Amino acid sequence: MSSRETDGAADVMPVAGIRLGAAAAGIKYRDRDDLVVIEIAPGGACAAVFTRNAFCAAPVTVARRHLQTAAPRYLLINSGNANAGTGRQGIADAEASCRALADATGCGAGEVVPFSTGVIGENLPTDRIEAALPTALAALSSDGWQAAAKAIMTTDTVPKLSCRQIQLDDGRSATVTGMAKGSGMIRPDMATMLAFVTTDLAVESTLLQGCLEQAVAPSFNSITVDGDTSTNDACVLVASGAADAPAIESGRAPAYPALCGAVSEVCMDLARAIVDDGEGATKRVEVVVGAAASEQEARQVAYTIAHSPLVKTALFASDPNWGRILAAVGRSGIVDLAIDAVELWLDDVCIVRGGGRAPGYREEAGARVMAQPAFTVRVILGRGDAEARILTCDLSYDYVRINAEYRT
């Protein structure tokens, strides 16, 4: 898949004002990095969106609080332990690890924003994190993206990185570079598992938040692996302001749409990389629902298809079992659906029209589309002109293996 080929590649561009360092704290894994420190130059701004899961993790609670009170100087990220379902101890542990990094660097604890990903329900080993901080700080480098992207992986099989360069009107340029992790428990709601996108531009904070939110909606918030919204989802956009370029202080600044475009593309790359790396995934499938009465309705139908275990196993089998897709559309909750108006397409092959098999459709044509590593399932509802697009993957033996063996 194309994004797999570009993401995870060695050469993302560094971002002025951003340095990253990784270290092995031994939180859960052996012989690999699991701790990342991201340093933001003084004067940088940070926008963030977090999971809507009511059982949000302790670091999400602490991160929200710290972001409200101070501009962050450091992001502190660990894999192997989600520090979720850990009650008051979890909050205390997240605060303690922020304090340890603040003490080591001379900033305030409120200027450190914590992120965790991994097993739910176990206390964070703050002593091991604290012990590994000097190594991570010594490693800080603007070229630390690859090591950082690897250190935040859990069941991920590849690091996920993306980069865009922005050409400014005056001939100068700026950069957007981001990384993400995520493979299972992926059905982000307001953000994804963990994604960190940075730019060297200076951007006013409301504009920065707007830039992030419009980028997240069609990317991270439109993917699903298994329908399970994580407790730890977070997506952060950092503007270091270190570029040799004027600050963006108005939405009418020419650089703002260019930045928004670049951030959207980076988020889309990273979201696609998460689906490609979905637990056990062998295929990436875009579910498009068109001619819907509203976007909400279109998304509801698209998610019902994308979450159906029967549809997902048929995708795995490259079996154009369109009855399962129709059954999912039919149970998706549209009360007055006229089934005669519904069409179903696999890429450019029309399979269903008028409530039944399309005239002239032959199963070989559907099977040929489904044998590809990436294709589109398109449902036309015939009710209006709203549309939604959801990226998902198939359900394979390996999904069961990975999740039956995860903790053992």
Add this chain to the structure above:
Amino acid sequence: MSSRETDGAADVMPVAGIRLGAAAAGIKYRDRDDLVVIEIAPGGACAAVFTRNAFCAAPVTVARRHLQTAAPRYLLINSGNANAGTGRQGIADAEASCRALADATGCGAGEVVPFSTGVIGENLPTDRIEAALPTALAALSSDGWQAAAKAIMTTDTVPKLSCRQIQLDDGRSATVTGMAKGSGMIRPDMATMLAFVTTDLAVESTLLQGCLEQAVAPSFNSITVDGDTSTNDACVLVASGAADAPAIESGRAPAYPALCGAVSEVCMDLARAIVDDGEGATKRVEVVVGAAASEQEARQVAYTIAHSPLVKTALFASDPNWGRILAAVGRSGIVDLAIDAVELWLDDVCIVRGGGRAPGYREEAGARVMAQPAFTVRVILGRGDAEARILTCDLSYDYVRINAEYRT
């Protein structure tokens, strides 16, 4: 599991006024019966509930229509082909097979009610059904339950039968006997895949429908295998009136609560048997959500848990991975959930209290509960006194195998 031991056993009681005959029509399977005729004595009454899937199958449409116009004399059931997603041809085929049975028996086509289950999207081979009808009619017998329960199976691995005897006040007795099929595409909404329950009592039709609906709510409408509501769900309750007992013409008749109790028990037996025989299932799990603000809220949380692929694979692995259950509760859509009030229990082992691991909980205790073939996951929301119970099963390698190989 206990229901498996009793269901599918040889000795359900026949029901006066009801005869069943099976035959091999060669619709999809070789060397097995796939066609069933159920004959109802003249004067019998019939109540039914059907799928709410908008893409309901042709036989569902025809069955609804026929039940509105006449008291049925025959139910005509085939496996191997769902006659769903077949457009106008499907309706014509369902009507034609009713007509063929009517011609062979001398009743009206509207007195035949059709049911189909099997592959979606292929036309019904009415010629083969018609050719097999004489064999099925010749086999009609009040002892035909076993053969009929086997003939309606698709991916089922065991026939599903249940029976209760009702002792009436005057020393006489009546019988409730039922059969069902279902294993995948199971998340009934108003009915299950296919279930046929009969009694020899005479029951006024509104009371009969009421009896069925109260029995279906906590049984078939509270189970889920994969969240995929079928296109062909139907549950039928037939009262032949052939028992030597007074007709039930009022809800105050003493026999009515006894009948309702027996029908509820038979439906619960059959629903449990469907979950036990869920595609690839190795465990039966009751998800109980208590102390909810409303029953609707409790069901929403229970279904979110029961449909989570991460929870279902943890059930398969006997892994008390309670973080996945909390994450499912947290994403189930309760906006103002106070997570400190939430408790999680596996049978009588308290695992979570106050938003984190319960004091004294040890993983071995949770693992011991989950190693059982059947157990309860109980979530206490701390918001009110409503409760919901959903029966479900785990997600195993075999679910993927069965559904990746189903058509090939």
